Amino acid sequence: MIARVLVILLLVAAIFGGTAYFAYELYFKPKKLDVEEKKLAAIAPVAPPDPSVPAFEKLKPVLELNTTDAQTAISDFLNNFPESPMAPAAKAALGRINAAMLLSPSPSPDKTIYAVVKGDSLMKIAGKFKTGAELIYCLNNLHTINLQIGQELVIPKLDTSLVIDRKAKTVTLQNAGVFVREYPVKSLKLPPAASTGTVQTKVGDKLAMKGNTRVAFGTKDYEGSDRWVMLGLGGVTLRGTPPPADDGSEVAMPGGIVLDPADASEIYVFTTRGTPVTIK
Numbered sequence: 084m085i086a087r088v089l090v091i092l093l094l095v096a097a098i099f100g101g102t103a104y105f106a107y108e109l110y111f112k113p114k115k116l117d118v119e120e121k122k123l124a125a126i127a128p129v130a131p132p133d134p135s136v137p138a139f140e141k142l143k144p145v146l147e148l149n150t151t152d153a154q155t156a157i158s159d160f161l162n163n164f165p166e167s168p169m170a171p172a173a174k175a176a177l178g179r180i181n182a183a184m185l186l187s188p189s190p191s192p193d194k195t196i197y198a199v200v201k202g203d204s205l206m207k208i209a210g211k212f213k214t215g216a217e218l219i220y221c222l223n224n225l226h227t228i229n230l231q232i233g234q235e236l237v238i239p240k241l242d243t244s245l246v247i248d249r250k251a252k253t254v255t256l257q258n259a260g261v262f263v264r265e266y267p268v269k270s271l272k273l274p275p276a277a278s279t280g281t282v283q284t285k286v287g288d289k290l291a292m293k294g295n296t297r298v299a300f301g302t303k304d305y306e307g308s309d310r311w312v313m314l315g316l317g318g319v320t321l322r323g324t325p326p327p328a329d330d331g332s333e334v335a336m337p338g339g340i341v342l343d344p345a346d347a348s349e350i351y352v353f354t355t356r357g358t359p360v361t362i363k
Contacts, residue, residue: 186221264349
C-alpha cells in the first residue's frame with residue numbers, strides 16, 4: 084500500500100515538475116532575458132580612448148618652436164587626426180609658426196639676398212621683386228625706410244592668396260595654395276554680390292589709416308596706424324576692430340570683414356595689390 088502511494092506521488096511530481104520546467108522555458112526565462120537585455124541597453128557604452136589626446140600631449144614641447152621640425156610634427160598630427168578635438172589648437176599653433184617663419188630673415192629656398200644699390204628704395208626693390216615694401220621692412224627687422232648702399236636685404240618669394248569663409252567666419256592665408264594661417268573674423272557684413280556662392284576677387288588697394296586720414300608708409304604716423312585691405316568688390320574692406328571712442332565707449336562694428344587688429348596688420352603685410360581673394 085505504501086509503495087503504491089509513493090509511486091503515485093512520484094508520478095504526480097514528475098507531471099507537475101515537467102509542466103513547471105516547460106512553463107519556465109516558454110515564459111519566465113524569455114521574460115527574464117528580456118529584462119536583462121533592457122538593463123544592458125540602458126548602460127551607456129564606454130567610448131574607446133581617443134588616440135589623438137596622447138599624440139597631442141607629445142606635441143606640446145614643439146608648439147612654441149619656430150622650426151621646420153615643429154611644422155612637420157604638427158602637420159603630421161593634423162593629417163592623422165583631422166577630427167581631433169585638439170585639431171583647432173594644433174592648427175592655430177601651426178599657423179603661428181608658419182607666419183613667423185615666413186617673416187624670419189633666416190635663409191631659405193624661397194628667399195633671396197639682395198644688396199642695395201644707389202637709387203634704391205624699399206618701394207623700388209619691392210616692385211623689382213613683385214612683393215610688398217612692408218613685407219621687406221618687417222622681414223628684415225628694419226627701423227627706418229632709409230637704406231644704405233651695400234646693405235643686404237632678405238627678399239621673400241611669396242605667392243599669397245586669401246580665402247574668406249562666410250559660414251566658418253574665418254580668413255585663411257595661403258602661399259602657393261598651401262595653408263599658412265587661419266584668422267577668426269569678429270564681424271562679417273558683405274554686400275549682396277558677395278553674400279552667396281563663390282566669389283573671386285582681388286586686393287584692390289591697401290590703406291594705412293590714422294583716424295580718417297590716410298598715412299604714407301615710412302612716415303611717423305605709419306606706426307600704430309590702422310591697416311585696411313580693400314577688396315576689388317564693391318568697396319569691401321578687411322580691417323581690424325576700430326579703436327574705442329574718445330570717451331572710452333565701444334564703436335559700432337563697420338561693414339566688411341573685421342578682425343583682431345594684429346591679425347589685420349599681419350594680413351596687410353602678406354598681401355599686395357592684385358593678391359587673389361576667394362569668398363565662399
